[in-house]
Amino acid sequence: MNVLILGSGGREHALYYKILNDGIKGNYKESNKVYVLPGNGGIPKENRVDLKIDDFDSIYSFAIKNCIDLIIPGSEYPLSLGIVDYFNKREKKINIFGPNKKAALLETSKIYSKNFMLRNNIPTAKIFSVSDDSNDTDDAKEVIIKLNGNLVLKYDGLAQGKGVFVCSSVNEANKAFNHLINTYGDACGAGEKQNYIIEERLIGPELSIITIIDSINDSYLIFPPARDYKKILEGDLGSNTGGMGAIAPIPLSCELLNEIKNNIIGPTLAALKKEKIIYQGFLYFGLILTTSGVKVLEYNVRLGDPETQVILPLIENDLIDLLESTLKGTLKEKTIKIKNKKALAVVLTSKGYPDKYEIGKDINYKKPLEKNTLFFHAGTKEIDNKIVTNGGRVMSVVSLEDDFKNAKFKCYEECKKIDFEGNHYRTDIGINICKKVAVFISGKGSNLKALIDSTLFGELKDLAKITVIVSSNPNAEGLIYSNSYPNVTTAIPTIVVDSSKINRLEFEEKILDQILPMNLDYIVLAGFMRILSPYFISHFQNKIINIHPADPKVYRGPKAYEYAFKNKLDKTKITVHFVDEYVDNGKIILQEEIDIKQQNIKTIVDLKNIGLNIEHKIYTKALKKCVEY
Numbered sequence: 001m002n003v004l005i006l007g008s009g010g011r012e013h014a015l016y017y018k019i020l021n022d023g024i025k026g027n028y029k030e031s032n033k034v035y036v037l038p039g040n041g042g043i044p045k046e047n048r049v050d051l052k053i054d055d056f057d058s059i060y061s062f063a064i065k066n067c068i069d070l071i072i073p074g075s076e077y078p079l080s081l082g083i084v085d086y087f088n089k090r091e092k093k094i095n096i097f098g099p100n101k102k103a104a105l106l107e108t109s110k111i112y113s114k115n116f117m118l119r120n121n122i123p124t125a126k127i128f129s130v131s132d133d134s135n136d137t138d139d140a141k142e143v144i145i146k147l148n149g150n151l152v153l154k155y156d157g158l159a160q161g162k163g164v165f166v167c168s169s170v171n172e173a174n175k176a177f178n179h180l181i182n183t184y185g186d187a188c189g190a191g192e193k194q195n196y197i198i199e200e201r202l203i204g205p206e207l208s209i210i211t212i213i214d215s216i217n218d219s220y221l222i223f224p225p226a227r228d229y230k231k232i233l234e235g236d237l238g239s240n241t242g243g244m245g246a247i248a249p250i251p252l253s254c255e256l257l258n259e260i261k262n263n264i265i266g267p268t269l270a271a272l273k274k275e276k277i278i279y280q281g282f283l284y285f286g287l288i289l290t291t292s293g294v295k296v297l298e299y300n301v302r303l304g305d306p307e308t309q310v311i312l313p314l315i316e317n318d319l320i321d322l323l324e325s326t327l328k329g330t331l332k333e334k335t336i337k338i339k340n341k342k343a344l345a346v347v348l349t350s351k352g353y354p355d356k357y358e359i360g361k362d363i364n365y366k367k368p369l370e371k372n373t374l375f376f377h378a379g380t381k382e383i384d385n386k387i388v389t390n391g392g393r394v395m396s397v398v399s400l401e402d403d404f405k406n407a408k409f410k411c412y413e414e415c416k417k418i419d420f421e422g423n424h425y426r427t428d429i430g431i432n433i434c435k436k437v438a439v440f441i442s443g444k445g446s447n448l449k450a451l452i453d454s455t456l457f458g459e460l461k462d463l464a465k466i467t468v469i470v471s472s473n474p475n476a477e478g479l480i481y482s483n484s485y486p487n488v489t490t491a492i493p494t495i496v497v498d499s500s501k502i503n504r505l506e507f508e509e510k511i512l513d514q515i516l517p518m519n520l521d522y523i524v525l526a527g528f529m530r531i532l533s534p535y536f537i538s539h540f541q542n543k544i545i546n547i548h549p550a551d552p553k554v555y556r557g558p559k560a561y562e563y564a565f566k567n568k569l570d571k572t573k574i575t576v577h578f579v580d581e582y583v584d585n586g587k588i589i590l591q592e593e594i595d596i597k598q599q600n601i602k603t604i605v606d607l608k609n610i611g612l613n614i615e616h617k618i619y620t621k622a623l624k625k626c627v628e629y
Contacts, residue, residue: 001070003071009305013043016047079098097280208284212323228306230244242305245345281301283299344398357392359389372401445476557583570597
């Protein structure tokens with residue numbers, strides 16, 4: 001079999017590697033060829049095809065001349081132009097794996113994609129469609145204010161992962177909207193109206209589920225679940241990119257996997273059939289795990305990048321066999337076989353990426369690659385037998401080991417051996433990236449001490465980090481915990497805003513100005529004696545956690561222990577919950593019961609002491625539940 005892969009990135013190099021190695025393991029013959037058009041510096045010269053990816057006539061001529069049996073478009077660009085439709089109409093048919101132009105709209109138009117989800121009841125965020133027309137611009141600003149700037153802005157068309165902005169304030173959202181217009185609209189000479197969408201911002205860990213779909217025969221296969229890291233800087237800060245690294249497989253519970261199948265993939269397949277959209281190809285589900293269930297952030301109509309680089313090396317199946325089975329309608333007969341390994345990829349980029357960057361920098365390899373380590377080129381080019389940079393994302397290093405810890409160590413050891421001017425990569429790619437937590441206090445902060453102990457030395461170590469302590473009281477005793485730990489050289493930063501001297505709005509604005517740039521994952525209230533406004537909460541929906549020493553169904557408000565003791569309750573509960581606009585309300589994360597009667601508790605002091613010990617433990621458990629998948 002002769003195969004032609006279309007594209008020039010790390011995804012296409014990984015496809016080339018997988019297909020070639022499957023062939024070597026199987027019935028490989030020297031006469032079989034795997035070509036990549038146009039390819040990159042990592043593809044041997046004799047396997048690169050120097051043609052433009054949108055010149056379909058020339059691609060067809062090459063395919064006929066070189067007896068190509070199967071074409072695999074790697075990137076979304078030729079799919080968006082209708083390359084599948086083009087080849088399916090040729091007199092001499094050549095198999096091509098991917099969706100047609102209509103089906104490709106699931107990625108090429110965010111508005112089409114969102115409307116497809118909404119009319120077919122596929123869980124996703126609420127959206128508002130706008131354009132760079134002057135009237136729509138005014139409407140967009142109204143929506144931004146309505147959502148308090150807590151939203152996601154997206155360009156409707158293809159933007160190579162750089163047309164999305166996640167915002168936390170009105171000012172940030174207005175800047176992002178103006179940037180989109182200047183980048184893609186009339187201001188950059190587009191010459192016609194461009195469309196954008198504003199989405200409500202969803203909170204939770206993200207997940208990449210890549211599938212092979214056959215809508216004609218109601219079948220699909222799921223590849224190993226993955227996670228990519230989109231931000232340019234450590235801690236998921238900075239600009240969005242096409243992807244700075246990835247890990248796979250992400251461990252998913254049976255319940256979560258069934259939810260994804262039953263609520264997302266199955267309904268998508270049914271909707272494709274109902275709307276008479278023929279889809280035989282890869283379909284990428286960008287998901288987010290929210291407290292109200294799994295929701296779809298986006299569809300991509302091809303393999304992900306850099307997810308492909310960690311997924312394909314884990315698959316034991318012959319990839320061509322899976323693709324051919326899809327086109328023949330026999331995908332239902334196949335199952336995915338996965339290696340018992342963990343894969344981790346780190347992407348190396350040019351200085352300045354994802355904005356302006358230089359190319360043509362010599363790439364030097366200090367040592368050969370170690371065992372179980374792969375090296376996929378992306379933005380590289382061969383000039384005079386030397387490999388030089390030729391793009392923003394230059395290459396990715398992938399390690400396969402028995403666990404993520406070793407994969408991460410090996411991968412970064414290999415990254416150190418690669419040298420080119422302006423080389424940049426994130427140093428925190430991996431399964432255990434610490435979630436950034438702020439703790440709000442007003443008094444003693446005994447729960448704060450328990451949380452610090454757990455994040456520094458206990459079960460939250462490597463999972464969560466207390467980034468800042470915020471106090472509404474300059475004399476709060478809990479502030480001493482910020483720098484009172486032995487063998488800990490760096491104190492925890494503190495923010496103190498005296499709430500007794502200003503109104504609630506001023507108090508919250510002063511705090512928001514300082515914590516929004518921190519990109520916090522969670523806020524934990526530990527004896528914080530202020531009620532947060534709906535305005536404040538809207539910036540951190542399902543990210544603020546509180547502990548309430550009662551069952552909210554029985555009692556809400558302060559002095560919960562006193563209530564239980566005074567009313568001679570046989571039992572009471574400690575409840576950890578997310579904060580919403582109502583006091584001591586919100587979705588419950590964990591509860592633990594105190595059997596007052598059985599423990600023969602005689603005084604309110606005894607009840608508080610027992611309750612406080614439970615609080616210290618349950619708060620840690622609840623936070624761990626939030627930061628893990």
